[in-house]
Amino acid sequence: MQRADFDRVAGVYQLLEKAVFRSALQKTRCGFLDALPCQGKALVLGEGDGRFLKAAVEAKKELRFVAIDPSQAMQATARGRLLPEERERVEFVHARVEDWLEGDARPAGEAFDAVVTHFFLDCFSNQELQSLVPRLASRLRPGGVWVVSEFRTPSAPWWWRMAGRGLIAVMYGFFRITAGLQATELPDHRKPLREAGLVLPADAERVALRGLLASELWHVPSCD
Numbered sequence: 001m002q003r004a005d006f007d008r009v010a011g012v013y014q015l016l017e018k019a020v021f022r023s024a025l026q027k028t029r030c031g032f033l034d035a036l037p038c039q040g041k042a043l044v045l046g047e048g049d050g051r052f053l054k055a056a057v058e059a060k061k062e063l064r065f066v067a068i069d070p071s072q073a074m075q076a077t078a079r080g081r082l083l084p085e086e087r088e089r090v091e092f093v094h095a096r097v098e099d100w101l102e103g104d105a106r107p108a109g110e111a112f113d114a115v116v117t118h119f120f121l122d123c124f125s126n127q128e129l130q131s132l133v134p135r136l137a138s139r140l141r142p143g144g145v146w147v148v149s150e151f152r153t154p155s156a157p158w159w160w161r162m163a164g165r166g167l168i169a170v171m172y173g174f175f176r177i178t179a180g181l182q183a184t185e186l187p188d189h190r191k192p193l194r195e196a197g198l199v200l201p202a203d204a205e206r207v208a209l210r211g212l213l214a215s216e217l218w219h220v221p222s223c224d
Contacts, residue, residue, distance in 0.1 A: 004123060004181040006048070010073035013049055024208050028149045029118045030055055031206045031215035035145060038062055040113030043139065045069075045097050046120030050078025056116075057086045066112075068093045068100050101135050111141035118149040121189040123181060133192035143222040146198055147215070151186060154211035164212050193218055 009016070017025055029052040036042060038060055044067045047053050053067055067090055069075050075092050082090065093100055115136055121129060140146065151171075154164040168186060175181040190200070197220065204217035 004070075004175065004179040006071040006175075006179050007073040009175075009178050010049065010071060010077060013074075014051070021209075024213060025119070025149075026051055028206075028208055028213045028215045031149070032145075032147050032204075032217045033059055035147070035217050036060055036063060036116075037113045037145070040064070041066065042114040042116060043068070043112045043136075044116045045136075046117065046123070047078055048074050048118075050074075050081045052116070052118055053078055053090065054081040054086075057082060057089060063089070063113075065090045066093060067091070068095055068097055070094070070096045097136075098132065111144070112139050113141060113144050115140055115144070115146040117147070119151070121148065122150055122186050123183055124187060125183055126187045126191075129187050129189055129192045130195075133189070134196045137193070137196035137198060137220070140220045142220055144220045146193065146218040146220070148189060148193075148218065149213070149215045150189060152207075152211055152214050153186065154209075156211075160210050160212075167212070197221065 006013075033056060036056060036059075039062045041064045042056070044053060044056075044065055047067045047069050048071075050067075053065065056063070057065065067075070067078065069078070069092075072094055075094055079087065079090075079092060095103075124132060137146070151168055152164075153168065154160045172181065172184050176184070193200070198218040199221060200216055200218050204219070206215045207213065
């Protein structure tokens, strides 16, 4: 599994993101913010510098969060965005998600009402997601949701498809050099999600930048 070190880019990540994408990535992260449950507990993976977490904590006043990230610097920034009373609703866990899944001491029956992965699944290979996704899906209670934000290779027009491929390749190269990221291409995250029993309704997808960015709202079927 991946052992990238995003501490090295934590201090400049927001500036780099805004320089390349302006506000598009944050808008994509928040595309289904209103669809998060109003109560219960949400698992947020690879949150980074905490901009989505801050928006979610403000929007969902009674929802609690478990935010897992392997970067101490990113988590320090995320924690610093929150007011003292907001931090009381967030459990920060400094760990790789794979290690957390192995060592989590929560009762077996405790489940989450939502899982959130913004630009996180693209850090893994297809083979790694085949192992990781079902383990995370098993932590979702019936009727829960999984919010995914990811890059995509645009389908059209041809020049934007080529430009998108080039931009994605440059990003992977940048994070391979600066953070040691091992992944080199976008994985197919939809396949393991479907195999884990989640459903993506026809109206639960939003795209931006002509298909380069996408936000998806996956559902765990209820027991009814």
